[in-house]
Amino acid sequence: MRYGHFDDDAREYVITTPHTPYPWINYLGSEQFFSLVSHQSGGYSFYRDAKMRRLTRYRYNNIPADAGGRYFYVNDGGDVWTPSWLPVKADLDHFECRHGLGYSKITGERGGLRVETLLFVPLGENAEVQKVTLTNTSDAPKTVTLFSFVEFCLWNAQDDQTNYQRNLSIGEVEVEPFNGTSSAIYHKTEYRERRNHYAVYGVNAEAAGFDTDRDTFVGAYNSLGEAAVPFAGASANSVASGWYPIGSHSLVITLEPGESTSYTFVLGYLENPVEQKWAPADEAAGIAAMQTVNKTGAHELLARFATEEQTDAAFDALVAYWTELLSGYSVTSGDDKLDRMVNIWNQYQCVVTFNMSRSASFFETGIGRGMGFRDSNQDLLGFVHLMPERARERILDIAATQFPDGSAYHQYQPLTKRGNDDIGSGFNDDPLWLILGVAAYIKETGDVGILDEQVPFDNDESLAESLFEHLTRSFTFTVNNLGPHGLPLIGRADWNDCLNLNCFSTEPGESFQTTENQSGGVAESVFIAAMFVHIGPEYAELAERRGLADVAASARASIAQVRAATLEHGWDGEWFLRAYDFYGNKVGTDDKPEGKIWIEPQGFAVMAGIGTEIPADGGRSVAVRALDSVNELLATDHGMVLQYPAYTSYQIELGEVSTYPPGYKENGGIFCHNNPWVIIGETVVGNGARAFDYYKRIAPAYREDISEVHKLEPYVYAQMIAGKEAVRHGEAKNSWLTGTAAWNFVAVSQHLLGVRTDYDGLVVDPCIGPDVPEFTVRRRARGATYVIHVVNAGGKGARLSVDGVAIEGNTIAYAPAGQTVAVEVIVGTA
Numbered sequence: 160m161r162y163g164h165f166d167d168d169a170r171e172y173v174i175t176t177p178h179t180p181y182p183w184i185n186y187l188g189s190e191q192f193f194s195l196v197s198h199q200s201g202g203y204s205f206y207r208d209a210k211m212r213r214l215t216r217y218r219y220n221n222i223p224a225d226a227g228g229r230y231f232y233v234n235d236g237g238d239v240w241t242p243s244w245l246p247v248k249a250d251l252d253h254f255e256c257r258h259g260l261g262y263s264k265i266t267g268e269r270g271g272l273r274v275e276t277l278l279f280v281p282l283g284e285n286a287e288v289q290k291v292t293l294t295n296t297s298d299a300p301k302t303v304t305l306f307s308f309v310e311f312c313l314w315n316a317q318d319d320q321t322n323y324q325r326n327l328s329i330g331e332v333e334v335e336p337f338n339g340t341s342s343a344i345y346h347k348t349e350y351r352e353r354r355n356h357y358a359v360y361g362v363n364a365e366a367a368g369f370d371t372d373r374d375t376f377v378g379a380y381n382s383l384g385e386a387a388v389p390f391a392g393a394s395a396n397s398v399a400s401g402w403y404p405i406g407s408h409s410l411v412i413t414l415e416p417g418e419s420t421s422y423t424f425v426l427g428y429l430e431n432p433v434e435q436k437w438a439p440a441d442e443a444a445g446i447a448a449m450q451t452v453n454k455t456g457a458h459e460l461l462a463r464f465a466t467e468e469q470t471d472a473a474f475d476a477l478v479a480y481w482t483e484l485l486s487g488y489s490v491t492s493g494d495d496k497l498d499r500m501v502n503i504w505n506q507y508q509c510v511v512t513f514n515m516s517r518s519a520s521f522f523e524t525g526i527g528r529g530m531g532f533r534d535s536n537q538d539l540l541g542f543v544h545l546m547p548e549r550a551r552e553r554i555l556d557i558a559a560t561q562f563p564d565g566s567a568y569h570q571y572q573p574l575t576k577r578g579n580d581d582i583g584s585g586f587n588d589d590p591l592w593l594i595l596g597v598a599a600y601i602k603e604t605g606d607v608g609i610l611d612e613q614v615p616f617d618n619d620e621s622l623a624e625s626l627f628e629h630l631t632r633s634f635t636f637t638v639n640n641l642g643p644h645g646l647p648l649i650g651r652a653d654w655n656d657c658l659n660l661n662c663f664s665t666e667p668g669e670s671f672q673t674t675e676n677q678s679g680g681v682a683e684s685v686f687i688a689a690m691f692v693h694i695g696p697e698y699a700e701l702a703e704r705r706g707l708a709d710v711a712a713s714a715r716a717s718i719a720q721v722r723a724a725t726l727e728h729g730w731d732g733e734w735f736l737r738a739y740d741f742y743g744n745k746v747g748t749d750d751k752p753e754g755k756i757w758i759e760p761q762g763f764a765v766m767a768g769i770g771t772e773i774p775a776d777g778g779r780s781v782a783v784r785a786l787d788s789v790n791e792l793l794a795t796d797h798g799m800v801l802q803y804p805a806y807t808s809y810q811i812e813l814g815e816v817s818t819y820p821p822g823y824k825e826n827g828g829i830f831c832h833n834n835p836w837v838i839i840g841e842t843v844v845g846n847g848a849r850a851f852d853y854y855k856r857i858a859p860a861y862r863e864d865i866s867e868v869h870k871l872e873p874y875v876y877a878q879m880i881a882g883k884e885a886v887r888h889g890e891a892k893n894s895w896l897t898g899t900a901a902w903n904f905v906a907v908s909q910h911l912l913g914v915r916t917d918y919d920g921l922v923v924d925p926c927i928g929p930d931v932p933e934f935t936v937r938r939r940a941r942g943a944t945y946v947i948h949v950v951n952a953g954g955k956g957a958r959l960s961v962d963g964v965a966i967e968g969n970t971i972a973y974a975p976a977g978q979t980v981a982v983e984v985i986v987g988t989a
Contacts, residue, residue, distance in 0.1 A: 162866055165874070166257070167495065170481070170503050172874045174198045174256040177244035180870035182225040184521055184895070185258040186511045187287060188280035192428060193514065194287045195521065196263045196278055198256035200243035201228035202521075203312070204287050206356075206428040208574035209518055209525025213316035214346075214358050214428060215309050219524055229278070229426070231291060232306040232389035235270055239390050242267025242274035246383035258874070260481040260507055262474065271297025272414075274305075281473040282480055286427035286460060290470050293421075295414035302413045306389045307424055309360055310373060311346040311404045317526045330404040333452065337365035341425075341461040344371055344406040347452050356430045359457040360406035363423045363465045367411045368394025373403035423470045429456040484510075487544050488908055492934035496860040501907055504859065508875045508900040509541035513553070515896050518573070522878075522893040529570040529579050532557060532589045533654065534898060536596035541901030543603045544916075544939075550600050551609060558593060558614045558629045563622060565590045565636030569672075577618050585675060587640060587650035588687050590633035591694045597630060598697035602916040605941055605973075610701065627705065634698045637691050638717050642683035642739065645724035647691060649684040649738060651675050652814075654759060654833075655801075657825040659814025660740045671815040683739040685729040685747075685760045692722045693767035700918065725769055730781065734788040735760040735769075737802070740812050747802065754813075756792050757802040761785045762836025765843050783844050789837055790849065797889040798829035798857040799837060800882040822885025824892075829880035831857050831899040835906035842910040845955035848928030851911055858903070865889065876900050913957070914938050914947060920970040921945055925986050929953035942976025949984040958985045 162183075163174040174183060182197035193209075195202035195217075203209075203217035217227040225245060232247065233240050240249035243256075243265050253268035262279035277290040295301045313319045313326050333345040343361035350357050370376040370388055375397035378387030388395055394409040412420060431453050438451040464470050489502045516534045519525035535557055543550040560568040560578045567589045568578025578584075601607055610627040640648045649660050651672055659671040660682035695718040703711035729736050737747030737757035747757040764770065770781025779787070793799040805827025806817040819826035834857050841850035855861045857880065863873035868889045871877050876899040877891035909915035913925030914936050921940050929952065936947040949957075959966050960983045974980050 161863065163873075165499055165860070165863075167499050167503070169257070169259065171257045171259040172872070174258070175254065177251070177254050180867060182521060183256075183258070183872045185263045186515070186895070187261055187263070187278060189261060189510060189514060190283070192280050192285040192287070193519070194278070194280060195519065197225050197228065197521070198243075198258070198263075198265065199225055199228070199245040200230055200241075200265055200276070200278075201225035201245065203227065204426060205316075205519070205525065206285055208572060210316050210529075211314070211572070211574045212356070212428070213312040213314060213319065213525065214426065216312045216319070225521075226383070227310060229287070229289060230308040230383065231274065231276060232308065232386065233269075233272065233274060234304045234306070234389055234392045235272055235301065236303075237392070238270055240267070240269050242269075242276065246386075248384055260485075260503070261477050268296065271295065271299075272301060272303060277474065279474055279477055282476055284427070284460070284463075284473075285429070286425050288464060288470060288473065289424040289426070290467075290474075291422050291424065292419055293412055293414060294419040295416055298416050300413065300415050302411065304367070304389075304392055305410045305412060305422075306394070307360075307362065307406070307408045308376070308383075308386070309406045309426060311348070311358060311406065313348050314354070314356075316524070320526075328401040330399050330401050332371040332399045332404045332406075334369055334371060334398065335454070338458075340458075340465045342366035342369070342408055343457065343461060344369060344408070345452060345454070345457070346404055346406065348404065350436075350452055355433055355436050356428065357452055357457075359425070359427045359429060359454075359460070360408075361425050361427075361457075361461045362408050362410070363461070364410055366394075366408040368396050368409040370394050370397045370407040371404055372397035372399040373405045376405055376407055421467050421470075423464045423467065425461055425464050427457060427460045429460070431456065481507075484545055486937075487939040488914075489937045490912055490934055492931050494931060496855075496858070497907075497931065500858050500860050501904075501912070504874045505876075505900065505904045505907070506541070506545065508895065509538070509904055510545060512896055512898075512900045513538045513542040513549075516573075517896045520894070520896045523896060529572040530557075531570050532560060532567045533569075533586070533592045536592035537898045538901050539596040540599050541904040543599050547600065547604045547606075551604075551606065554593075554597055554600060554609065555612060555614055555626070557596070558626055559616075559618050561590070561593070561616055561629055561632065563616045563632065565632030565634075567593075568617075582673060585651040586653065586656070586672075587637070587648055587684065588653040588690060590636045591687070591690050593633050594630050594698050595694045597626065598694075598701065601701070602918055603940070607704065610705070627701065630698055630701065631710075634695060634714060637687065637695075641721075642681055643743065644683055644728035644739060645720060646683035646685060646728060646739070647687035647721070648680060649682045649687065653684045653687050654690075655686070655816065655825055657815035657819075658738065658746075659816075660738060660746070660812065662814050663741075663811050664814070665811070677741050679741060681739065681743055682741045685725060685736045685738055686763060688721050688725045688729060689735070689760050689763035689767050689769060692718055692725065692769055693763060695721075704918070722767075722769055725764065726781070729760070729764075730770070734785045735764050742812065744812075746813065753804045753806050754802050754810075755804065756788055758789060758793055758799055758830075758833050758837060759801075761789050762833060762838075762840045765840030766836055768843065771844060780844070782840070786837065786840055786844065786846070794853070795829065795883045795888070796856060797880050798831060799834050799853065800827050800884075801825055801830045801833065802827055803884075805882065805884045820885070822882035822888065824879055827882040827884050829857070829882050831876055831878060831880060832897055832902060835899070835902035838906040839910045842913075842926040842955070845926060846928075847911065847926035847953060847955065848930065850906075850926065851928045851930055854903070854907060854911060857899075876903060912936055912949075914945075916940050917970060920972045922970050923947055923959055923982060923984055924955075924957060924969045925949050925951060925984065926955045927951060941973050943974040944979045945971070945974075945982055946979065947982040947984060949986060951986040954987055956987055958987070959983070
């Protein structure tokens with residue numbers, strides 16, 4: 160069953176029915192102002208931080224789903240409907256939603272009137288623009304009334320949902336009549352006290368009426384689908400005072416047959432410097448000092464969208480921006496699904512995930528989580544080639560939340576860029592991800608100068624050291640925190656937040672991640688060991704390039720020790736163990752009836768090259784045996800499950816992982832984030848065919864035909880797909896904000912297609928199997944463009960020629976900026 164289709168030429172996903180299995184959403188904005196918008200116009204907007212600077216309300220966990228958004232109501236001679244279908248739910252003669260790159264276009268038609276709403280956040284603006292175009296498709300004149308609607312959030316989204324004894328008395332708005340440019344409604348709650356920011360919702364026309372009081376607009380005991388004002392056919396001109404402030408304009412529009420007209424609505428966020436917070440006093444007009452909001456910024460904003468031409472120019476600039484941004488890496492393969500994932504949707508999701516981390520989606524409220532330390536470092540891997548200057552800024556922000564001992568806050572708030580004390584630290588994988596993120600940035604840009612940047616510890620400038628010193632503390636943190644088997648201690652958790660080997664919780668509602676009540680220096684992580692062996696060499700390489708040969712040698716010796724410990728104490732016979740628990744017992748062993756094998760160490764250990772040596776008898780290497788075990792026990796048609804068999808009872812010594820029903824999330828779910836590690840591992844051992852097969856099992860474009868099973872968007876990755884022991888195997892949960900986006904782009908672009916940056920050159924090493932017999936990658940790197948044509952017979956091992964000259968190896972020295980380099984590659988069957 161399909162609910163839409165890809166339009167690759169327009170780089171859009173076209174939804175042709177409002178009745179998708181779940182709200183399918185898009186993200187608007189890529190700088191400081193962001194909006195989430197569903198195909199039914201649901202969602203919310205915020206400035207920088209979805210918790211601290213929320214502009215509009217959204218109701219999670221609601222019935223019906225997707226309640227709250229930016230809505231337009233039409234009253235056509237008493238027939239009231241919404242072109243987004245929700246919230247009125249009147250049948251539409253035609254419905255279409257086009258989710259594009261940084262914009263969405265929702266069109267509804269009923270009774271001879273077509274209404275198209277284009278929503279986008281213009282470049283350089285802290286505002287959502289809504290261009291509404293009405294077309295009379297009938298053969299008679301029409302006079303209709305259009306009503307807009309947004310519901311303002313009282314800034315702090317958490318307090319807005321809880322502190323009603325205060326919040327129901329503080330709402331303040333101001334209505335500004337048409338001034339020749341716009342009619343505007345201002346949300347100025349708390350502006351009189353400590354805030355210097357406000358919101359504006361304006362339209363570039365003279366409004367027939369307005370409403371700012373939700374209860375008046377909706378009516379007592381009504382839902383948004385039966386809102387009183389649109390059904391009455393005229394605004395009530397209500398002014399909110401306390402209670403629930405909204406913004407609504409009404410426009411009376413007459414259209415001849417075939418005639419169209421457009422209006423631009425703007426929802427904007429404005430800040431005034433403290434010394435310019437208030438408009439000047441005007442005694443003649445009766446305006447006292449410190450009484451009237453300084454609206455200069457809002458007037459300038461609305462003036463920039465006063466005409467249709469201005470709005471269209473801003474939209475054209477946005478389209479051009481995304482065209483240029485995504486041109487840095489592209490493939491032409493003959494496989495439409497592969498091309499659209501690599502060229503459009505995977506990279507687009509990487510940008511969104513970089514901007515949001517895990518903070519604000521239709522599954523994350525924007526309240527409970529900030530920017531993750533490990534999350535943001537991993538997101539860099541799929542983003543750094545797109546906007547390296549922003550990646551550089553993010554690295555420095557992340558590093559500043561590190562503690563002097565090398566550990567780090569697990570999360571930080573994007574508005575303040577300071578560590579989140581509610582979550583704290585103690586996740587022992589966190590420090591190593593910083594090394595990987597910095598290495599990826601330097602490989603992409605050659606900017607080794609970043610290592611000399613002075614960065615504080617715990618945001619304390621008096622503790623500032625070089626970024627390289629931060630990497631040193633990251634590396635030595637692992638070295639200084641090894642357990643009895645010489646493997647890294649896990650702390651509160653490693654990458655798998657739900658594997659809590661030092662939290663023995665019997666108290667309902669107690670946090671597994673912030674309760675460490677059994678810390679004994681015993682619980683070890685084989686996964687962190689594999690991370691250390693994979694990521695540690697990057698630190699050693701950077702040290703050597705700084706002339707620190709002794710530091711590099713010492714680091715490599717430490718890595719060798721952990722590699723040996725992993726093979727000696729982390730191998731279970733046919734796969735790698737997952738961990739040792741608080742009592743020193745094995746986790747992820749064939750000796751146990753449940754949780755025998757876990758995916759994370761299998762993929763990461765092979766990525767690290769652990770056990771890849773072919774034995775003297777010519778049999779299977781340790782790495783191949785581990786990957787074969789994954790294929791036998793973890794692989795399903797919908798991806799590889801995290802562990803098998805799933806736990807059927809609560810295992811107090813394992814923590815949260817065993818609290819989920821079998822087959823969901825970390826308890827035997829297909830946690831898509833770690834599937835790419837196995838995909839990459841298969842390319843390491845030369846098994847490109849299996850690697851590409853695994854890739855297709857979770858890649859959204861390949862799952863579009865089973866959307867009735869998958870349920871979430873067929874254009875972006877989900878965090879989790881229900882595993883083989885779940886009731887609804889194959890059903891996805893938690894789309895958009897997941898490390899799956901970055902890691903799958905790394906897997907497909909750098910390992911399957913095999914084009915990746917290194918310190919001194921571009922590495923070309925494809926391993927995708929025979930299903931893609933020929934392809935061309937176009938890749939920009941350090942200002943030069945590489946056009947890489949690959950003839951692929953399968954297997955691993957490539958012969959390269961550069962501008963017609965054969966070269967040894969698979970690394971192409973970087974060309975001067977501006978140059979185009981032609982590369983021919985033949986991949987044999989060896």
